[in-house]
Amino acid sequence: MKQVDVVIVGAGPAGLSFARALAGSGLSIALVEPQPRDRLAAPAFDGREIALTHASRSIMQRLGMWERIDPDEISALRDAKVMNGSSPFSLTFAAQQRQAGELGWLVPNHLIRRAAWQATEEQEGLELLDGVSVTGLQPGSERSQVALSDGGQLSARLVVAADSRFSSTRRMMGIGAQMRDFGKTMLVCRMRHERPHHHAAWEWFGYGKTLALLPLNGERAGAVVTLPPREIEALLALDEAAFGAAITRLFEHRLGAMVQDGSRHAYPLVGVYAHRFVGQRYALIGDAAVGMHPVTAHGFNFGLQSQARLSGAVAQAAASGRDIGAAALLAGYERSHRWATRPLYEATNAIAALYTDDRLPARLLRDAALRLANGVAPFKQAIAAHLTQRRALPR
Numbered sequence: 001m002k003q004v005d006v007v008i009v010g011a012g013p014a015g016l017s018f019a020r021a022l023a024g025s026g027l028s029i030a031l032v033e034p035q036p037r038d039r040l041a042a043p044a045f046d047g048r049e050i051a052l053t054h055a056s057r058s059i060m061q062r063l064g065m066w067e068r069i070d071p072d073e074i075s076a077l078r079d080a081k082v083m084n085g086s087s088p089f090s091l092t093f094a095a096q097q098r099q100a101g102e103l104g105w106l107v108p109n110h111l112i113r114r115a116a117w118q119a120t121e122e123q124e125g126l127e128l129l130d131g132v133s134v135t136g137l138q139p140g141s142e143r144s145q146v147a148l149s150d151g152g153q154l155s156a157r158l159v160v161a162a163d164s165r166f167s168s169t170r171r172m173m174g175i176g177a178q179m180r181d182f183g184k185t186m187l188v189c190r191m192r193h194e195r196p197h198h199h200a201a202w203e204w205f206g207y208g209k210t211l212a213l214l215p216l217n218g219e220r221a222g223a224v225v226t227l228p229p230r231e232i233e234a235l236l237a238l239d240e241a242a243f244g245a246a247i248t249r250l251f252e253h254r255l256g257a258m259v260q261d262g263s264r265h266a267y268p269l270v271g272v273y274a275h276r277f278v279g280q281r282y283a284l285i286g287d288a289a290v291g292m293h294p295v296t297a298h299g300f301n302f303g304l305q306s307q308a309r310l311s312g313a314v315a316q317a318a319a320s321g322r323d324i325g326a327a328a329l330l331a332g333y334e335r336s337h338r339w340a341t342r343p344l345y346e347a348t349n350a351i352a353a354l355y356t357d358d359r360l361p362a363r364l365l366r367d368a369a370l371r372l373a374n375g376v377a378p379f380k381q382a383i384a385a386h387l388t389q390r391r392a393l394p395r
């Protein structure tokens with residue numbers, strides 16, 4: 001049985017970032033990932049554009065990830081507006097209402113994954129076990145035992161799960177999760193369009209549909225369409241010309257004609273919040289801890305922050321010779337991450353519930369809520385500060 005200090009389950013961006021954050025700590029790390037190494041090195045385009053806050057950019061810079069992304073693929077997010085149905089009114093976060101600079105940045109998900117891999121692949125003390133999965137997990141007072149699908153076994157002082165919002169190791173540890181299936185599917189696709197977007201993001205709660213527009217460089221944008229699964233399947237079945245015409249109609253010609261510019265991808269809409277973020281010598285990070293509804297675009301940002309909080313505590317413990325899997329250390333991580341995520345998780349679900357309710361009372365309340373938020377400057381500024389996260393996490 002191979003002994004290491006830390007086993008990380010899942011080599012997505014959260015797992016890779018956590019591994020990278022422990023570089024130079026002297027800890028030995030085993031990274032377990034079902035995908036083969038070549039897919040990690042060259043992840044395929046998946047249609048998702050990730051909105052990164054100032055805090056997330058700071059974390060990625062510290063981890064050596066940001067500079068590995070082509071600047072031409074990074075799109076500034078300068079303005080944002082929230083729209084309700086056919087109402088001409090919108091809640092806006094315009095440039096003149098901010099101190100300076102961008103609200104955030106949009107970066108393709110596959111490029112973030114590639115940058116995380118490139119920053120980590122040659123790291124000393126890190127061993128990648130690709131093409132295998134975890135089949136068993138037995139926690140212990142001093143070490144946990146991890147069984148692998150290839151028959152191998154690992155012994156670790158700490159196991160960190162970054163294995164998606166449907167985490168199998170979370171279930172192995174007997175940790176439940178609050179799961180909310182919104183009964184909708186999200187279709188994402190890059191589109192070219194006639195009219196400029198001015199680097200403004202849209203969140204448009206239409207009646208019977210939810211749309212988002214993620215501005216990319218040039219006259220391009222990531223279109224996000226959330227509808228019942230059958231309607232998404234019908235869109236996926238269209239040829240490119242018919243698909244472009246359908247998206248143009250859904251966006252009510254506000255950007256002129258829209259033409260498909262890349263592959264289409266669909267994802268079920270499910271929110272997840274783990275009942276606990278830690279167990280005996282075990283911790284959840286990324287979507288395994290908190291899987292957000294995309295309406296506030298904070299899912300990946302929370303994932304980056306979770307690994308930053310945990311890795312900071314683990315690195316400090318290692319430097320001072322303390323137990324990296326101690327219950328008190330893990331409890332501190334859980335408190336801080338729960339405090340940082342729970343309010344926005346609940347608020348996001350409440351927003352999603354209200355703004356997808358098309359009954360007349362809800363329609364009136366939706367518009368009134370946007371007008372109230374737009375008219376109260378301190379409240380609006382607080383929303384902007386929370387969403388942009390200009391204050392980076394401490395080292």
